[in-house]
Each structure stands twice: as C-alpha cells, then as structure tokens.
Amino acid sequence: MRVVRSIHDLQHALAGGRRPAFVPTMGNLHEGHLALLRLAREQGGPVVASIFVNRLQFAPHEDFDSYPRTFDRDCELLRGVHCDVLFAPDEATLYPEPQRFTVHPPAELSDVLEGHFRPGFFTGVCTVVSKLFNIVQPRVAVFGKKDYQQFMIVRRMVQQMALPIEIVGGDTSRAADGLALSSRNVYLSAQHRTAAVALPQALQAAAQTLRQGRTDWGHIESQALSTLTGLGLQPDYVAIRRQADLGLPQPGDALVVLAAARIGQTRLIDNLEP
Secondary structure (H helix, E strand, O other): OOOEEEHHHHHHHHOOOOOEEEEEEEOOOOHHHHHHHHHHHOOOOEEEEEEEEOOOOOOOOOOOOOOOOOOHHHHHHHHHOOOOEEOOOOOHOOOOOOOOOOOOHHHHHHHOOOOHOOOOOOHHHHHHHHHHHHHHHEEEEEEEEOOHHHHHHHHHHHHHHHOEEEEEOOOOOOOOOOOOOOOHHHHOOOOOOOOOOOOHHHHHHHHHHHHOOOOHHHHHHHHHHHHHOOOOOEEEEEEEEEEEOOOOOOOOOOOOEEEEEEEEEEEEEEEEOO
16 A cells, blocks of 8 residues: 655556545544445545545534544554555645635535534535545545435535546444444443443434334434433434435435434434435
8 A cells, every 4th residue: 555645646646547436534444434445446446545634624622633543553454455545644735725715515405413513514524525536536435324414415516516426325334232333432431332322222213113104203303312311312413304315304205314412522423224
C-alpha cells in the first residue's frame, strides 16, 4: 500500500490507471470500515482510502480534538484488506486557506434528524466529500449505511451535481450482540457498552412491528423512545421515515427506522430497514 500525503503525490500514484473505488474515512478503523474496503475491491480497479478528521463537521462543543486517531494501526488494517493507496492529508493540504466556499444540502434532507441535533454537520460533510471527490476522481465511492442520512445526502449530491461517480452503500457491520460498529464505541465504559445494546434492540422491535403492517408510526416511535429512556439511555430521536428521501411515511412506502441516543457522554446512531 502506498501512503501519500499531498494531492500531487496522490494524482501521480493514480496517473494512467483506471479510476479508483474510494472509501473516505476519519480513521480509527474497525471491521465496519474494512467491510467497506472489501466492497470497494469488488468494484474492480484500484482501491483508495482516505483518512482525514474533518474539522468542518464538528461543532465547537464536539469531540474534534479528542476524536481517536490511530494512524499506524489503521495502516496495518488497510494493508490487510489490500488497499492500494491511502491518502492521508493534513489540514494545511486539504484546507490551505479558510474554506469559504461550502456545499449546503437542501434543508428537507439536512436539517432533520442528525441535522437538527448537529446544525451544520452535513454542510461540513458535503464540503469535504465534494473536495475529496475532486481530488481522487473516483469511479465508485463506498459509504456505510450506518450513517444512513449521510449516505442519502451524498448520493443525492452526486445525482444533482451530475458527478460521474457511483455511490455504493455498505450494510451496517455489527458486534455479536447487535451493536453497530462505530469509532465512537471506544468511548463506552464496560457498563455503558452493555447498556448500548438497547439501541439496536429497540430498532429491532420497531422494525418487527412495522413488518406486521402497522401504520401507527408515531405510537411505534413513542414506544421505542420510552423503552430507551427506561433503560437509562438519553434518546435524541427515534424516527420512521421513507427510505427514498427520509420524508414522512405513507402507506406502502419502503421504510427505515433511525435512532440516536446518548449513553453517558457517548452519542451513538443506528438504523434498520424493516
């Protein structure tokens, strides 16, 4: 695996070859990331990963400075899944001057759910992803569906901006007890890690109810919220939405159940498609 730090070196490494399959990450890699790399390998051509902790998507009170950075271990894991090129720029490379031009996704997609609780988050995501796409020039980009709203927004951005990139979604990777793998899981104490399984369990219960054909969506959401609260979690939301656009559901829609909850000081998100 070739590790490159500059845009020039990345473009030199990719010159003359087939456009790559690309997996952008913020590092602190786990099996979920590696599954995305394997999926990228299946797309054919070279595989490029990036590691960059993007300041633009963190609010001032969030964990940018403490976000786990495990670069040497990440490189070992990437070599293990036969990543061809790792692009690991520093902030001066990706943002050589203040980033005044930004990408603002539409409010109906970006100001709800995660965007409601993390204002500006998706502008930061879309700005850095757009910039990385311009630098890497991928043929395919692979994103995890654990970050379902992010996946939807990036896919819509590519469609609306007519970018010649196929966005591929990778299924959520889970621990044996069902907890979605996340870089932030390392923040959980042993006690909180045990409690965290309540989040996927609540989603499973809601999904099972939906598979029975019930359409009292508000009641199902309220039940899940009450369950999480009763088990000591602090839920931000449990929401049943249309898969197509995260709009409010109508009978016959393909649905997704999304949730976010805080466990101690750690905030986790998850979703299930019934």
